[in-house]
Amino acid sequence: MANIQKIGVLTSGGDAPGMNAAVRAVVRTALARGMKVSGIKKGYQGLLNEEIVDMDSRSVSKIIERGGTVLGTARSEEFMPDSGKKKGADICRKHGIEALIVIGGDGSYKGALGLSKHGINVVGIPATIDLDIACTEYTIGFDTAVNTAMQAIDKVKDTSASHERCSIIEVMGRHAGYIALWCGMTNGAEDILIPEDTDGFDVDKIAKNIIDNRKKGKVHHIIIKAEGTDMDSTDLAKKIEAATNIETRATVLGYIQRGGSPTAKDRYYASIMGAYAVDLLHKGKENRIVCYREGNFTDMDIDEALAEPKKGIDAYQLEVARLLSAEL
Numbered sequence: 001m002a003n004i005q006k007i008g009v010l011t012s013g014g015d016a017p018g019m020n021a022a023v024r025a026v027v028r029t030a031l032a033r034g035m036k037v038s039g040i041k042k043g044y045q046g047l048l049n050e051e052i053v054d055m056d057s058r059s060v061s062k063i064i065e066r067g068g069t070v071l072g073t074a075r076s077e078e079f080m081p082d083s084g085k086k087k088g089a090d091i092c093r094k095h096g097i098e099a100l101i102v103i104g105g106d107g108s109y110k111g112a113l114g115l116s117k118h119g120i121n122v123v124g125i126p127a128t129i130d131l132d133i134a135c136t137e138y139t140i141g142f143d144t145a146v147n148t149a150m151q152a153i154d155k156v157k158d159t160s161a162s163h164e165r166c167s168i169i170e171v172m173g174r175h176a177g178y179i180a181l182w183c184g185m186t187n188g189a190e191d192i193l194i195p196e197d198t199d200g201f202d203v204d205k206i207a208k209n210i211i212d213n214r215k216k217g218k219v220h221h222i223i224i225k226a227e228g229t230d231m232d233s234t235d236l237a238k239k240i241e242a243a244t245n246i247e248t249r250a251t252v253l254g255y256i257q258r259g260g261s262p263t264a265k266d267r268y269y270a271s272i273m274g275a276y277a278v279d280l281l282h283k284g285k286e287n288r289i290v291c292y293r294e295g296n297f298t299d300m301d302i303d304e305a306l307a308e309p310k311k312g313i314d315a316y317q318l319e320v321a322r323l324l325s326a327e328l
Helices: 019-032 043-048 082-094 106-116 142-163 178-186 203-215 233-244 264-282 302-307 315-325
Strands: 006-011 036-040 052-055 099-104 121-126 166-171 191-193 221-226 248-252 288-293 296-301
Touching (some): 019 036, 019 099, 036 043, 082 106, 099 106, 142 166, 142 264, 166 178, 178 191, 203 221, 203 233, 221 233, 264 288, 264 296, 296 302
Parallel strands (some): 006 036, 006 099, 166 248, 191 221
Antiparallel strands (some): 288 296
């Protein structure tokens, strides 16, 4: 596999700032290594639809600063069964694609694993704002998403203080509370609610904290809530207002966290990971996942990567975030 002539690249799953930097690095590194590159539009659905275009150095010019993904992404029910993956592998061979670089999250990796079972060499690059891929300590897009949310929360805090309100601010994170934890720490939130920690869902406990802080002169109260927690944010706001008699509003930041120009860190790490993925193929490696672990860019077998258990939120970091928010 060391003499690969042509590779494909696609972005799959939720878009993440920095995906374009990874695509750019894949294309330009591959060209420098003597490989041709095909860009596959709209993820695995685009592969099945044969939305495949040749890419050159100019085709990735001026995209490193752009959010989203120039290749596009889409869900594909057709690709999910084994027959869909076999069809995808056959299409790769039809277009001369000997190896495929997949930029996305766990679901994207599972699709890549399916292609590998049908003879297509694959390399995965971790890209998800949720930071919830077990095999890596960094995922493309997380840093930008956290900074976007942090800046928005600062603005909500201003108006919350002006009106002496309690504000519940919902950030993304369906199954993982990393964005909520980081924003809770960096925005100085009084409460942080994440899927991994059910202790924070006690409305009476939250209400008591709000009332106690108000007695100490705290004129506003910020609650950062991950979307994956059990209670609806608007319902929680109503319950808190009823329990405290303090005006409470819910703000859902939503997809604003996915967009925007990527930070320097996301651009830099995505660029290294994109180049690294190509060089794995250039060296003859097969079916790998690019990872960032213990301060180093590395890789591991895709089967092992998918089997690695998720570590969850570090209990000490959550403890520190709450300790620093306390009005003693």
